[in-house]
Amino acid sequence: MAIIIDDLKNDVVELAKSTVQNYVSEAIIDGKAFIDTIEDDLLVWMTGYAEGKMTKEEMESLIRGKKDLAEMKALKQKGLAKVKIDQFVNGIIDQTISRILKV
Secondary structure, eight states: HHHHHHHHHHHHHHHHHOOGGGHHHHHHHHHHHHHHHHHHHHHHHHHHHTTTOOOOOHHHHHHOOOOOOOOHHHHHTTTTOHHHHHHHHHHHHHHHHHHHHHH
8 A cells, every 4th residue: 555655655756746846846745744744644554455355435534634634834935826726725735535436
């Protein structure tokens, strides 16, 4: 399952390039930090989902509930608009859910 975490971090790089072109390095730092912050929970939830102990909807809800932990300090320091930061964070969350559902 650690491979999935690495894949999620790679997804962050691609998402940063496509959503915040002028702030790619800051977005990568912030996005990877967010994945690191929720990694332990993700591993527990992936296991629970794979074992049939939680539904798709429950897992999605838990992941979306972690949005507030996405601090995005580097992007905020650079002055990126809140709307763009939210778009980036939502992209990370959507990609995380999508990747976990493929497992």
